[in-house]
Amino acid sequence: MMNTEAAGPAGSNRCESRLSACGIRPTAQRVRIASVLLSVPQHLSAEQILAHLRDNGTRVSKATVYNTLNLFASRGLIRQLSVDGSRAWFDSNVDPHYHFHDLTSGALIDVPVPAVEFSRLPPPPPGTEVAGIDLVIRLRKKQ
Amino acid sequence: MMNTEAAGPAGSNRCESRLSACGIRPTAQRVRIASVLLSVPQHLSAEQILAHLRDNGTRVSKATVYNTLNLFASRGLIRQLSVDGSRAWFDSNVDPHYHFHDLTSGALIDVPVPAVEFSRLPPPPPGTEVAGIDLVIRLRKKQ
DNA sequence: TTCCTTGCAAAACTTTTGCATTAAA
DNA sequence: TTTAATGCAAAAGTTTTGCAAGGAA
Numbered sequence: 001m002m003n004t005e006a007a008g009p010a011g012s013n014r015c016e017s018r019l020s021a022c023g024i025r026p027t028a029q030r031v032r033i034a035s036v037l038l039s040v041p042q043h044l045s046a047e048q049i050l051a052h053l054r055d056n057g058t059r060v061s062k063a064t065v066y067n068t069l070n071l072f073a074s075r076g077l078i079r080q081l082s083v084d085g086s087r088a089w090f091d092s093n094v095d096p097h098y099h100f101h102d103l104t105s106g107a108l109i110d111v112p113v114p115a116v117e118f119s120r121l122p123p124p125p126p127g128t129e130v131a132g133i134d135l136v137i138r139l140r141k142k143q
Numbered sequence: 144m145m146n147t148e149a150a151g152p153a154g155s156n157r158c159e160s161r162l163s164a165c166g167i168r169p170t171a172q173r174v175r176i177a178s179v180l181l182s183v184p185q186h187l188s189a190e191q192i193l194a195h196l197r198d199n200g201t202r203v204s205k206a207t208v209y210n211t212l213n214l215f216a217s218r219g220l221i222r223q224l225s226v227d228g229s230r231a232w233f234d235s236n237v238d239p240h241y242h243f244h245d246l247t248s249g250a251l252i253d254v255p256v257p258a259v260e261f262s263r264l265p266p267p268p269p270g271t272e273v274a275g276i277d278l279v280i281r282l283r284k285k286q
Numbered sequence: 287t288t289c290c291t292t293g294c295a296a297a298a299c300t301t302t303t304g305c306a307t308t309a310a311a
Numbered sequence: 312t313t314t315a316a317t318g319c320a321a322a323a324g325t326t327t328t329g330c331a332a333g334g335a336a
Contacts, residue, residue: 025335027291046326061293066326082228085301087325100267103274117263121280122254124243128282131246135278137264139271170310170316189301204318209301211316228326230300 022075032058033068041093043108098135165218175201176211184236186251241278
């Protein structure tokens with residue numbers, strides 16, 4: 001069984017295509033950052049991404065990680081979450097969805113759209129329209 | 144018409160009672176901070192509260208403002224919100240409710256509970272129970 | 287060449303903490 | 312007199328920015 005990837009970590013070619021499709025030049029650092037975050041649906045902080053990159057031998061600066069994550073978010077490649085005040089979380093799942101937030105562990109868990117149904121929502125104030133709905137269901141240990 | 148407040152800004156006696164009721168010793172600085180935030184339902188940042196206090200001549204340190212807001216929040220006197228990643232917002236309305244977030248102006252607007260109705264919610268993962276639901280409806284300018 | 291990207295350090299900003307001083311019970 | 316609260320400065324943590332160097336088109 002042969003490796004169909006010419007070089008680099010699994011999925012890096014797919015990452016390159018996704019960056020190009022968003023009009024982002026797929027430089028080495030950007031592809032590495034995308035490989036870490038976009039491989040599976042997950043929520044990572046900038047520091048976690050930096051740590052993963054350093055662990056697998058990627059030479060990248062903190063500034064580049066932050067700037068690149070902001071770039072990705074502005075192009076809709078990732079989603080930035082404000083779940084707790086302490087830091088930003090970057091979500092590789094940009095399809096509409098909601099979140100469980102486990103207050104004990106700090107973990108974030110995706111909640112698919114069909115799991116939530118609104119039978120009533122307030123009309124947006126005059127002159128405005130709804131840009132999005134962020135729903136966070138906080139969880140604590142039972143009992 | 145006489146002033147029924149012995150001294151200090153309007154409502155400070157009511158603030159004192161509320162602090163005492165929460166088991167918080169109503170010191171001068173705490174009552175001043177409570178007067179600024181609790182007077183009406185509103186959302187203020189720590190810096191905004193500090194600025195208001197300085198404006199009306201209250202001598203208070205930044206550390207005391209932060210420590211006091213954390214104390215108030217831990218006793219359920221106010222609610223701390225994570226709406227955008229930039230800073231914490233302190234909400235004088237501790238009754239359950241949701242929020243509009245105007246992305247243009249940054250303004251936060253309360254949404255009363257009856258304005259939202261869930262006809263379906265996901266069951267919390269095993270071993271956990273729902274501690275609260277935070278709903279933020281993001282608004283943009285129409286058209 | 288020209289423009290874009292990166293790294294590094296420093297800065298900016300929010301929030302917390304250590305400690306000496308002050309105020310309250 | 313004993314404990315708790317405050318102010319100040321410094322520290323801590325996250326994120327942004329300025330600028331020189333490096334790389335791609």
